Amino acid sequence: MRLLPPIPDRLKPAPKRPGTAAPQKPLELVQEAGISAVDWIDERTSLSGGLRWLLFRKVPKGTNWFYTLGSATLFAFLSQAVTGVFLAMYYRPDVAGGAYESVRYITNYAFLGEFVRGMHKWGSSVMVILVFLHMARTFFFGAYKYPRELNWVIGVTLLILTMVMSFTGYLLPFDQRAYWATIVGVNINGTGPLIGPYLSDFLRAGPEFGATTLSRFYAIHMLLVPGLIAALVGAHLYLVAKLGTTAPPWLKAEHKEPELEAKAKA
Numbered sequence: 081m082r083l084l085p086p087i088p089d090r091l092k093p094a095p096k097r098p099g100t101a102a103p104q105k106p107l108e109l110v111q112e113a114g115i116s117a118v119d120w121i122d123e124r125t126s127l128s129g130g131l132r133w134l135l136f137r138k139v140p141k142g143t144n145w146f147y148t149l150g151s152a153t154l155f156a157f158l159s160q161a162v163t164g165v166f167l168a169m170y171y172r173p174d175v176a177g178g179a180y181e182s183v184r185y186i187t188n189y190a191f192l193g194e195f196v197r198g199m200h201k202w203g204s205s206v207m208v209i210l211v212f213l214h215m216a217r218t219f220f221f222g223a224y225k226y227p228r229e230l231n232w233v234i235g236v237t238l239l240i241l242t243m244v245m246s247f248t249g250y251l252l253p254f255d256q257r258a259y260w261a262t263i264v265g266v267n268i269n270g271t272g273p274l275i276g277p278y279l280s281d282f283l284r285a286g287p288e289f290g291a292t293t294l295s296r297f298y299a300i301h302m303l304l305v306p307g308l309i310a311a312l313v314g315a316h317l318y319l320v321a322k323l324g325t326t327a328p329p330w331l332k333a334e335h336k337e338p339e340l341e342a343k344a345k346a
């Protein structure tokens with residue numbers, strides 16, 4: 081390749097003075113409106129640096145479809161959050177028939193109510209299945225090992241919280257099945273060692289199963305646990321971006337460290 085001598089600065093075309101460039105045509109303005117808006121925000125927040133750090137990461141060779149299970153779980157959670165907001169617009173945590181009636185209203189009369197309730201109900205099972213599959217992937221690929229132990233621990237907490245969502249949501253329709261199944265569940269909790277009895281007292285919100293139980297389950301289901309899940313998913317993803325993902329276990333290292341090789345042989 082022929083190397084060209086550098087052009088002296090004074091021969092380079094000078095940038096146009098501000099305000100002297102030809103004004104943009106209306107079509108060009110419309111085409112660049114999105115870019116201009118994003119630039120406007122970025123100039124004031126510098127968010128693009130963080131986004132680039134989060135999204136443009138190197139991924140190990142051999143990354144495959146199993147690595148999408150975490151994002152699929154996240155999508156299921158977001159879908160639950162969105163459908164849950166619409167259900168909360170109609171739901172009433174009232175044990176004297178109001179809860180059951182509000183769920184009946186959602187199913188039979190509210191616009192797209194049956195669809196939204198169906199998505200939330202089936203979505204809960206989808207999320208539980210996905211979270212287990214994602215955990216199995218990270219387990220079988222050895223992703224729980226150093227330096228990702230903390231992310232595994234956060235994951236276990238997320239798994240427990242997902243179960244708490246299922247358990248507390250099951251009571252909300254307040255029909256016969258929800259009522260008796262939850263009594264059984266709370267009693268099973270009570271048989272746990274040490275904290276079991278305290279836990280069942282806390283869930284029942286008093287000595288009897290009643291109005292305060294339903295309110296407590298509702299508050300845990302739509303405020304406490306979703307907030308905790310959102311915060312922990314943030315920490316989980318921060319660690320994924322910081323540490324990178326694990327290479328599949330069947331891949332051999334391409335560049336061997338001579339020092340480690342010698343140590344292994346000794």
Ligand code: HEM
Nearest residue numbers: 147149150151153154215218223232235236238239325326
């Ligand atoms: C709400 C539940 C969860 C969400 C939304 C979630 C999301 C994610 C996402 C998006 C990733 C990166 C992509 C991937 O590897 O799939 C990831 C990685 C990871 N997750 Fe989860 N996760 C959840 C629960 C869990 C659970 C239950 C565990 C284990 C007990 C776990 C352990 C891990 C580990 C160790 C990694 C790092 C994977 C690697 O380095 O290859 N996560 N998670």
